[in-house]
Amino acid sequence: MIGYKSRLARDLKRWRDNGIVDADTARAIETDIAAHGRSASLPTIMAILGAALLCFAAMTFVAANWQELSKLTRLCILFGGLWGSYIAAWVTQRASMPYIAEAAILLGSGLFGANIMLIAQIYHLDGNPPDAVFMWACGVLLAGIVLQSRPALALAIVLFSVWSWWEVVQQGAEAHFPFLIAWAACAIPIFWLRWKVGYHLLAVSLGGWIIGLGYVFEDGDLFDTRAAHPLVVGIGLALTAVGIAARGVIERWTGFGGPFVIYGLAVTYAGMFAMQFIDDTNMPSITILALGSLILVLGALYYGVHIDNRGLTRFAYLLFCIELLGLYFKTLGTLLDTALFFLIAGVIVIVLATIAGRLNRRGKSGKGVAS
Amino acid sequence: MSDTATAGAKQPRWPLRPNSGRFAIGLFLVALVQTLALSWMIYDRVTLISSGKEIVLDTIPVDPRSLFRGDYVILNYPISSLNLTALKGDKGLRRGMKVFVTLRKPYRAGWQPVSVTKSFPTEIEKDHVVLRGKVRSGGDKNLRVNYGIEAYFVPEGEGKDLERVVREKKLQVLVAIGTNGEAAIKGLEVDGKRLHEETLF
Numbered sequence: 001m002i003g004y005k006s007r008l009a010r011d012l013k014r015w016r017d018n019g020i021v022d023a024d025t026a027r028a029i030e031t032d033i034a035a036h037g038r039s040a041s042l043p044t045i046m047a048i049l050g051a052a053l054l055c056f057a058a059m060t061f062v063a064a065n066w067q068e069l070s071k072l073t074r075l076c077i078l079f080g081g082l083w084g085s086y087i088a089a090w091v092t093q094r095a096s097m098p099y100i101a102e103a104a105i106l107l108g109s110g111l112f113g114a115n116i117m118l119i120a121q122i123y124h125l126d127g128n129p130p131d132a133v134f135m136w137a138c139g140v141l142l143a144g145i146v147l148q149s150r151p152a153l154a155l156a157i158v159l160f161s162v163w164s165w166w167e168v169v170q171q172g173a174e175a176h177f178p179f180l181i182a183w184a185a186c187a188i189p190i191f192w193l194r195w196k197v198g199y200h201l202l203a204v205s206l207g208g209w210i211i212g213l214g215y216v217f218e219d220g221d222l223f224d225t226r227a228a229h230p231l232v233v234g235i236g237l238a239l240t241a242v243g244i245a246a247r248g249v250i251e252r253w254t255g256f257g258g259p260f261v262i263y264g265l266a267v268t269y270a271g272m273f274a275m276q277f278i279d280d281t282n283m284p285s286i287t288i289l290a291l292g293s294l295i296l297v298l299g300a301l302y303y304g305v306h307i308d309n310r311g312l313t314r315f316a317y318l319l320f321c322i323e324l325l326g327l328y329f330k331t332l333g334t335l336l337d338t339a340l341f342f343l344i345a346g347v348i349v350i351v352l353a354t355i356a357g358r359l360n361r362r363g364k365s366g367k368g369v370a371s
Numbered sequence: 372m373s374d375t376a377t378a379g380a381k382q383p384r385w386p387l388r389p390n391s392g393r394f395a396i397g398l399f400l401v402a403l404v405q406t407l408a409l410s411w412m413i414y415d416r417v418t419l420i421s422s423g424k425e426i427v428l429d430t431i432p433v434d435p436r437s438l439f440r441g442d443y444v445i446l447n448y449p450i451s452s453l454n455l456t457a458l459k460g461d462k463g464l465r466r467g468m469k470v471f472v473t474l475r476k477p478y479r480a481g482w483q484p485v486s487v488t489k490s491f492p493t494e495i496e497k498d499h500v501v502l503r504g505k506v507r508s509g510g511d512k513n514l515r516v517n518y519g520i521e522a523y524f525v526p527e528g529e530g531k532d533l534e535r536v537v538r539e540k541k542l543q544v545l546v547a548i549g550t551n552g553e554a555a556i557k558g559l560e561v562d563g564k565r566l567h568e569e570t571l572f
Contacts, residue, residue, distance in 0.1 A: 075413065079406060086402040090395050105398075112405045119409060121443075123416035124556040126522035128505060139405045146397040171467035 005033060047103035048151055055110030071122055078115045085111055089147075106151040109140040113159075130166040137163055137182065145189045153193075154201055157186050161205045168216055175216050179209055191254065199256045203263040210235050211270040229274045236268030244303070258309045265300050265312070269293065269319050277326045286330065287341070293323050294345060419555045423547030426474075426500055427560060429481045430544050443524040446544060450474060450484050450502070451521075453514040460486035464514060468506045471552050472516060475499050487514065491552060503552030520546055520554045 012029060015021040021029075058081065069077075085108030093101040113136040119125070120132060137159035144153035164179035183206055190198035214229040243250065243261035251257030275281060276289045297319045304312035324345075331338040430446045450472065455464075464470060464487065471491050474482040475498055485499065486492070492501060504516040523544070545558040545565075559566040 079409070082405060082409075083402050086398045090398050093394055108402070108405075112409075115409050116412070119412050119416075121524045123413070123420075124523050125412075125416065125519070126517075127519040135408060139401075139408060142404055143401045146401050147394070174467070 008033060044099040044102070047099050048106060051103040051107040051110065051151075054107050055114065058111055058114040061114075074118070074122060078111075078118055081111050082108060082115060102149060102151055105143055105147055105149045106155065109143050109149075109152050109155055112136060112139045128170070130163050130170060133159055133163040133166060141182075141185060144186075148189075148193065150193065150195055150198065153186060153190055153195070153198060157183075157198075157201045157205050160186065161208065164209065165212075168212070175213055176209075183209070194254070196255060199254060200259065203256075203259065207263050207267050207270075210267050214271055214274050229271045229279060232271030233268055233275070234271075236264055236266075236271055238264075240264030240268055247307075258307075258311055261300075261303070261309070262312050262315050265296070265315065265319070268296060269322075272296070273322070273326065277330055286327075290323065290327055290341070290345075294320075294348065297323060298349065416555055419549045419553060420547050420557050423549045423553075423555065423557075424500060425557065426476070426482060426546050426548060427543045428546055430542055443522045446521050446523055448518070448521075448544075450482060451516055451518075453484055453487060453509075453516060455487065455509075455512055455514055458484055458486055460488045462511065464489070464506055464509070466506050466508055470504050470506055470514075470516060472502045472504055472518075473499050474502060487516075500548055501552045502548060502554055518554050520544065520556050523556055523559065 009030070012021065012026050016023060016026045085104050089101045089104035089108065092098075092104060113133075116132050116136055120127075137156050140152050140159060141156040143149055144156050160179065160182040163182070164176045167176045167178075168174065183202065187202050190202060211232055213235075214232040216228075240261055241264075243257070243264045247257040247261070250260050272289060272293045276286050276293065281289070297316050300312060300319070301316040304310070304316055324342075327341060328338060331341060428448050428450065430448050453472070455462075460473075468489065471488050473485045473488070473492055473495065475485050475496070476482045482500070491503075495501060502518050504518040507515040507517050509515050541562055543560040543563075544556055545560060547555045547557045549555075
């Protein structure tokens with residue numbers, strides 16, 4: 001939002017200087033943006049950071065291991081802190097300080113987790129640690145849904161991701177499908193609130209889970225290990241295709257059409273990267289995969305320019321750099337091969353750039369004739 | 372990313388709040404449910420410690436530090452490593468599975484495993500107890516099992532002292548076992564004398 005505001009201010013100045021927009025209209029636009037723009041305010045950020053610090057203080061308090069107090073006193077402090085946070089949220093909400101109320105809800109959610117750890121410590125509970133994280137995440141999700149708290153929903157997504165990762169580490173190599181249910185439970189309220197940052201968090205957590213599929217399967221599980229990364233590529237391509245085909249619908253329903261394609265592309269490329277540079281792949285296969293990756297990246301670049309999606313264009317540039325660096329390190333030692341690859345890749349890219357330029361010019365002249 | 376992306380989506384005002392009465396009820400509900408969840412954790416432990424069957428297990432401590440849970444000693448038990456070739460029970464046990472280990476105590480010796488099963492045994496002999504655990508690692512011949520009694524929390528800095536005290540002596544753990552096989556640490560014993568005993572509250 002901040003980027004949009006500054007870009008609009010820059011464009012407005014240019015339009016006014018060129019006489020496209022008169023001074024009154026420019027002023028009206030600036031006033032409207034100032035009134036309706038939702039940028040993160042300093043008090044909000046500071047209140048949330050303050051709540052996070054208090055949560056860490058509570059957790060460190062746990063680490064200090066307060067044996068001088070009786071168990072009953074400790075339990076009273078735990079429950080008192082929890083209820084105190086929610087009472088503070090109510091008081092500050094009534095005092096028209098919604099941002100502080102939001103921070104207090106986040107503090108209560110954090111203290112709920114600290115209390116789980118403390119009770120585990122008091123009673124020497126050493127069960128399955130991911131269970132404790134799951135319980136924490138459920139409590140935080142409840143707060144997020146009932147109180148429509150965006151920070152609590154964000155914390156719930158993070159906690160469910162940690163829970164899933166921990167379960168995979170604990171159980172050994174196996175895909176953790178219950179994560180998808182927890183993810184959907186977080187997605188529903190976020191979709192209902194039309195929360196854009198929430199969509200990004202959902203995309204990152206699900207994207208990470210899908211990419212993780214490439215690493216968690218072992219021989220004898222659902223399928224052969226060698227099929228794991230291609231599966232990730234397949235899912236990524238499917239998501240990208242859905243993002244392109246249904247861009248209008250996704251945009252209308254969520255306003256997330258552009259980023260959707262970027263995340264699909266990220267998942268696809270993560271799988272291709274693993275196949276090229278992490279798996280034990282021979283050189284001819286790497287060459288084919290590298291060509292495939294370059295076509296994917298250049299396709300994304302073309303599509304990004306075509307639909308005027310700057311994020312996608314920049315992301316494609318980034319992937320292009322990663323791919324070239326990966327190839328450089330992979331083929332290091334055989335300088336002749338490396339030089340040959342870059343020569344061929346360079347020629348292909350220049351030829352594609354020329355074709356793209358011609359297509360672009362043809363498209364523009366076509367539009368000119370049509371108008 | 373296009374910043375006009377949300378133009379088509381209907382944006383609710385932020386922060387979206389119900390009227391203060393509903394907000395107060397929501398806060399009360401969240402606090403109540405979270406309190407009940409924590410209370411259930413405490414109730415479960417207190418019930419187990421107060422009414423579970425007591426056994427004393429031999430152990431060997433190691434001293435790490437948990438980031439969030441203060442100092443604690445990790446307790447290893449002879450029954451944590453199981454030689455499946457010498458035991459009765461189910462096969463095909465894998466990492467992450469819940470298992471039930473039946474123990475018996477021979478005269479003047481520590482508790483020893485008799486069988487490992489995937490479900491709670493239907494018949495238990497009088498001098499046997501059943502512990503519920505989770506397979507940490509292993510396969511067809513050997514198994515590492517966690518029973519949820521592997522950590523004992525001590526005041527900051529005392530973990531090393533405790534380890535020093537028990538280095539030359541025999542450390543044992545007093546464990547309470549519930550009817551479903553769940554185990555909880557009730558106290559520590561050194562050479563048969565109670566060193567730490569847990570109070571309920």
